[in-house]
Amino acid sequence: MNKKITFPELIEAVATATETSKRTSEVFLKELFAVVTNSLVNGENVRIKNLGQFKLTEVGERKSVNVNTGEEMQIPSHTKVTFTPDKSLADAINMPFASFETVEISNNATEEELKLMSSTQQLPEKESQGILREAAREVPQVAADSGGGVAEGDMSEESYRGDGNVAEVVQEPQPSDAREDGGSTEENAVEEKYDTGKDDAEVVEEEAKTHEVESDAGNAAQNGGDDESEDDAVVQDGETVEENSGRLDDLRRRLEERYAVPYRSSLFMRGFFWGIVTMLAIAAVAFYSYYLYNEENKAYNQAVAFANSGRGDEVARQDSIEAVVAAIDSSAVVAISSADTAAVSQQEVGAIAEEPHEGGSDEAAAVRYDTVTRSRYLTTMSREYYGDFRFWVYIYEENKGKIKDPNAIAPGTQVVIPPAAKYGIDKDDQASINRARALAVEILPPSDN
Amino acid sequence: MDNKSLVETLAKRLNRSQSDVEKLLEAFISAVKERCGDLDSVAIPGFGTFEAKKRLERISVNPATGKRMLIPPKITLSFKPSALLKNKLR
Numbered sequence: 001m002n003k004k005i006t007f008p009e010l011i012e013a014v015a016t017a018t019e020t021s022k023r024t025s026e027v028f029l030k031e032l033f034a035v036v037t038n039s040l041v042n043g044e045n046v047r048i049k050n051l052g053q054f055k056l057t058e059v060g061e062r063k064s065v066n067v068n069t070g071e072e073m074q075i076p077s078h079t080k081v082t083f084t085p086d087k088s089l090a091d092a093i094n095m096p097f098a099s100f101e102t103v104e105i106s107n108n109a110t111e112e113e114l115k116l117m118s119s120t121q122q123l124p125e126k127e128s129q130g131i132l133r134e135a136a137r138e139v140p141q142v143a144a145d146s147g148g149g150v151a152e153g154d155m156s157e158e159s160y161r162g163d164g165n166v167a168e169v170v171q172e173p174q175p176s177d178a179r180e181d182g183g184s185t186e187e188n189a190v191e192e193k194y195d196t197g198k199d200d201a202e203v204v205e206e207e208a209k210t211h212e213v214e215s216d217a218g219n220a221a222q223n224g225g226d227d228e229s230e231d232d233a234v235v236q237d238g239e240t241v242e243e244n245s246g247r248l249d250d251l252r253r254r255l256e257e258r259y260a261v262p263y264r265s266s267l268f269m270r271g272f273f274w275g276i277v278t279m280l281a282i283a284a285v286a287f288y289s290y291y292l293y294n295e296e297n298k299a300y301n302q303a304v305a306f307a308n309s310g311r312g313d314e315v316a317r318q319d320s321i322e323a324v325v326a327a328i329d330s331s332a333v334v335a336i337s338s339a340d341t342a343a344v345s346q347q348e349v350g351a352i353a354e355e356p357h358e359g360g361s362d363e364a365a366a367v368r369y370d371t372v373t374r375s376r377y378l379t380t381m382s383r384e385y386y387g388d389f390r391f392w393v394y395i396y397e398e399n400k401g402k403i404k405d406p407n408a409i410a411p412g413t414q415v416v417i418p419p420a421a422k423y424g425i426d427k428d429d430q431a432s433i434n435r436a437r438a439l440a441v442e443i444l445p446p447s448d449n
Numbered sequence: 450m451d452n453k454s455l456v457e458t459l460a461k462r463l464n465r466s467q468s469d470v471e472k473l474l475e476a477f478i479s480a481v482k483e484r485c486g487d488l489d490s491v492a493i494p495g496f497g498t499f500e501a502k503k504r505l506e507r508i509s510v511n512p513a514t515g516k517r518m519l520i521p522p523k524i525t526l527s528f529k530p531s532a533l534l535k536n537k538l539r
Contacts, residue, residue: 003489017476028473033496039450049452051478078539083528092482093526100521
């Protein structure tokens, strides 16, 4: 990267490629450029197959100013050489960006749309700095690119804040997102995904551990109940979760390998990868919590049964009371946590189910609720419920009390989705979109950069 | 001067067969391709520097239709002639 290849290095490269001595390739290269220079001096253009054309162009006389003295001076007319690379060479060099295509922009597109477009195209490093601010507002995940260290720092902080709600963190890298981002060539996307992936894996590992502890407590409560097989199953389950995170590790490693040559790797596979990784993680957590929920119920019932049968025997009764108390404690904890997970996954399923009917009129009549996450913003919801992201302003209006800054909503915030009729939302009506846009300008005055 | 006459001249001056010269030329081009593909620059003393440059994305307007197009970013190969070559051409 940005290294200067000197002539000796070039000679060596040519010598090894052709299996000739360095001397031969040195003589050849020197002769080559001597010949090219000669014919250029003679006023001839030189075309080299697969490399390009060296062309002479006349530059007319022009005036210029000496920068140091401020004196005006005349630059006499002269010829200069221009180089046009051959198509095959130009394409080979532009390969990293080959997937980009020229996009037509409609004439009434707003600033925000433009920025959105450019952020979905995901520009590398410095190029994306300009849109970074906007991206941080609209697409925080995209914004966490290697160039924007600040944004990235914010992101990780946010994710740690969200750790309290494990299920939420797991939910974040939604498969749909992964696929969406997979459409771009950017290494940033990979890096970012890689970050969330890491978080994800950590969380899953943590989950597995806590559940193991809890299930131990549950098993202790069982006491007399000799459910060795179930016990094994729990441990096994914990193992599968850990195995999953092990697999995540493996994927991560493979991704790192890919990351070393990001430009050459296929875009599709990247998106596909993350889709699978996320699905695995979600499935593992959901299954595990469901299993635990059942397990604890069983433990509780058993403990009660044990208590009933153990009447008359003082020691046994005391034991059983302890067992019941322990069972109630642990099952309460697990019930809460699994209820959380279940609620979130249900919500997710609901969201997926709703997507096909977006904009359905009967649905639009009811007031709905949704939760803001790191990958689910007001614009996402707006697109889902109203068919156009610009109507996010109405969701904001409805939830003004809870949201201080629409650019920085804490993940986990529950918002009310107002019925479309309340604000006259209609994605096919230009006037309605214009109203939303005007409101957006009111809420977020355009900055002057 | 086209590619064919270039190869001929080189073969004569080097006392080598044309296929040899073509092979060497091909190796040189692939070396440039490889190095510039990694955003390195290849400097040839007395001639100039081949350099890969990143171009920013931009919005351009078609003056005929007034349509605005978002031109994607790209990497182009540029050649910067050395001072020596420039002076020879003057």
